[in-house]
Amino acid sequence: MIGLLGAGSLAFSIYYTADSAAQAYFVTPTRIWEFALGALLALLLGATQFTGRWGNLLGWTGLAMILGSAYLYSELTPFPGWTALIPTVGATLLMACGGRDSWTGIHWWFSMRPVTAIGDWSYAIYLWHWPVVIFLPYLLETADLWHVKVALILGVVVVSALSTRFFETPLRRAKILLPTWRTMVAAGVGMALVMALAHYSVERVEQVFTASDLSEDHPCYGYRALANPDQCGDPFEGTQGLTPSAADVAAQPQEPVHPGCQAGADDDGVPECWLGALASEADGTIAVFGDSHATMWLPALDEIARDAGKRLLVLTRSGCTPRAATFVEADDPCGEANLEILDRLSEDDEVETIVIAASQMMGGFEGPDVEVDLPDSEVELTEQGRSVITPIQVWLDAEKEVVVLGEIPRLNLERNATETLPECVALNEDDPAACNDDLEDTWVSERWLTQSQDVFAEAENYHFIPTEDLLCSEEEATCYAVLGGAITYNDNSHVSQNFVRSVTAELAERIEPALQG
Structure with missing residues (x-):
C-alpha cells in the first residue's frame, strides 16, 4: 500500500x-x-x-x-x-x-557527536529556518550577503538546539501527555488554535486592505480616479483601501481571464483564440498581435470588440516580440509564426483592424526577413527597430487599420527579481506611494512601438494609442502603484486585470477612430 x-x-x-x-x-x-x-x-x-x-x-x-x-x-x-x-x-x-x-x-x-547533534536538532532546524528565510530579506537589507547568510544559519542552529533542549524534549517526556488520549487531545487543540489564529489573521489583513464600499464599479475606482480628480479627490493617497487585495492581484498571472488565449513560446504553428461578438452577429474582425503585453489588454479589447459588433482574433504568444524577423542561428517558432501571421492577416478581408502591443524588453533577433519601404523620418532605426515596425508597414500596405499601443512603464526594474508590485504594496500598506517609480526610470529600452508614431506620423490608417498616461502623471513624472484603490500591476510589468477593466472605457474612446476607418 x-x-x-x-x-x-x-x-x-x-x-x-x-x-x-x-x-x-x-x-x-x-x-x-x-x-x-x-x-x-x-x-x-x-x-x-x-x-x-x-x-x-x-x-x-x-x-x-x-x-x-x-x-x-x-x-x-x-x-x-x-x-x-x-x-x-x-x-x-x-x-x-x-x-x-x-x-x-x-x-x-x-x-560523530557533532553530526548526531545536528540530527537531534534537525526537525527544529526544519521548522525554524522557514520564518528566517521568508522574513529576513524584508527586514534586513544585507540578507543576501554571504557572511550574513552564514550568521543566520548559525543562528537557526542555536535557536533549534535551545528549543529542542528546553521545549520539545520536555514536552515529549511530560507525564501529563504519556496517555495516548491526552496526546491526541493536546494535538487536536493545538491544531485548532493554529488554524483559528491563521484564519483570524488573514481576515484582519483583508479588512485592512479592502474597503467595504469600494468595487470595480465605483466611479472613482482605478483609472477613473486619475481621470476625474475634481470628483474623486487625490487618487494617489491610497485612502480608499484596496480591491482586490494584494494577494489576489499577485495570483492573477496564474489565473488568466481567458485561459488558452495565448500561445506558448515554443508552440508550433499559429494557435488562435476567438473573443468578441459571435460570428453569426459580427460585422468584421479585429486582430490582436503581440506578446503577453498584448494578452493583458484582452479584458478591455474583448468588451470593445463586442460593443462594436466585431469578432476578436487573438494571435498572441508568450515572450514573443511582434516582429518580422527570425533568429539567425537558432530555432525560432515565435519568428516563424509571426511571418505566417503577417501574410494571413494581410490576405484576410474580414480583418479590418489590427492591434499591436508588446513589452519594452526584447532581443535575440536582428534585421527583418521582409523587405518594405518605410517612411522617411528622423528616428534612427536599428536593425531590431526595423524588424519591430515592419509589420505595421506591411499591414498599412494591405489597407488595414493599424492600432499600436505604446509600451507600458516597467516599474521598479531593480526589484523585479525579488519583489513584485503587489508584494511591495502589501509591505507598505500605510504608504503605497513607496512603491511608485519615476517615469523616466520606467523606460528601459528604445521602445520602438512608441517611436513608431514618429515614423508613421503621416500614415492615414495608423493609430497610436499612448498608455503611459493611464498609469502615470506626466506633470509629476511619476508612475503609480495604486490608483483609486486598484493595484496597477500584477507583477512589475503587466497591468492588473482589475485595472485594465477600469480603463476599458478610455481605451475604447481612443481606439474608436480605427474602428470607424
Whole structure:
C-alpha cells in the first residue's frame, strides 16, 4: 500500500510541478512519496544496513547526491517533481548504506557527536529556518550577503538546539501527555488554535486592505480616479483601501481571464483564440498581435470588440516580440509564426483592424526577413527597430487599420527579481506611494512601438494609442502603484486585470477612430 501511494504521489508530483510549480511546492499530495521512501526503508530493512565496500560507496554516493542538489539546484529547477528524486534517493542511500571503518566509512563520520547533534536538532532546524528565510530579506537589507547568510544559519542552529533542549524534549517526556488520549487531545487543540489564529489573521489583513464600499464599479475606482480628480479627490493617497487585495492581484498571472488565449513560446504553428461578438452577429474582425503585453489588454479589447459588433482574433504568444524577423542561428517558432501571421492577416478581408502591443524588453533577433519601404523620418532605426515596425508597414500596405499601443512603464526594474508590485504594496500598506517609480526610470529600452508614431506620423490608417498616461502623471513624472484603490500591476510589468477593466472605457474612446476607418 505504501509503495502504491508513493508511486501515485510521485506521478502527481511530476505532473503538478510542470503545471503549477508554486502550488506544487507546498501541497501535501506532491510530497507523500518522499515520506513513502522512508517508510519503505524502515519496513524492508528495519535496523539492518548494507555495509562493506559497495555499501560504503553507495553511502558516499547518497551524500554526493544531496550536496550536488544543494549546489546545482536554483530557482529555475522544477521542484519537487522528478528533481526531488535525487536528494531524496540520496538520503535513502545514506541511511541504508555505508561503512564504519575509521576515516573511510561514511557512517563512521556520521556517528560523530557533532553530526548526531545536528540530527537531534534537525526537525527544529526544519521548522525554524522557514520564518528566517521568508522574513529576513524584508527586514534586513544585507540578507543576501554571504557572511550574513552564514550568521543566520548559525543562528537557526542555536535557536533549534535551545528549543529542542528546553521545549520539545520536555514536552515529549511530560507525564501529563504519556496517555495516548491526552496526546491526541493536546494535538487536536493545538491544531485548532493554529488554524483559528491563521484564519483570524488573514481576515484582519483583508479588512485592512479592502474597503467595504469600494468595487470595480465605483466611479472613482482605478483609472477613473486619475481621470476625474475634481470628483474623486487625490487618487494617489491610497485612502480608499484596496480591491482586490494584494494577494489576489499577485495570483492573477496564474489565473488568466481567458485561459488558452495565448500561445506558448515554443508552440508550433499559429494557435488562435476567438473573443468578441459571435460570428453569426459580427460585422468584421479585429486582430490582436503581440506578446503577453498584448494578452493583458484582452479584458478591455474583448468588451470593445463586442460593443462594436466585431469578432476578436487573438494571435498572441508568450515572450514573443511582434516582429518580422527570425533568429539567425537558432530555432525560432515565435519568428516563424509571426511571418505566417503577417501574410494571413494581410490576405484576410474580414480583418479590418489590427492591434499591436508588446513589452519594452526584447532581443535575440536582428534585421527583418521582409523587405518594405518605410517612411522617411528622423528616428534612427536599428536593425531590431526595423524588424519591430515592419509589420505595421506591411499591414498599412494591405489597407488595414493599424492600432499600436505604446509600451507600458516597467516599474521598479531593480526589484523585479525579488519583489513584485503587489508584494511591495502589501509591505507598505500605510504608504503605497513607496512603491511608485519615476517615469523616466520606467523606460528601459528604445521602445520602438512608441517611436513608431514618429515614423508613421503621416500614415492615414495608423493609430497610436499612448498608455503611459493611464498609469502615470506626466506633470509629476511619476508612475503609480495604486490608483483609486486598484493595484496597477500584477507583477512589475503587466497591468492588473482589475485595472485594465477600469480603463476599458478610455481605451475604447481612443481606439474608436480605427474602428470607424
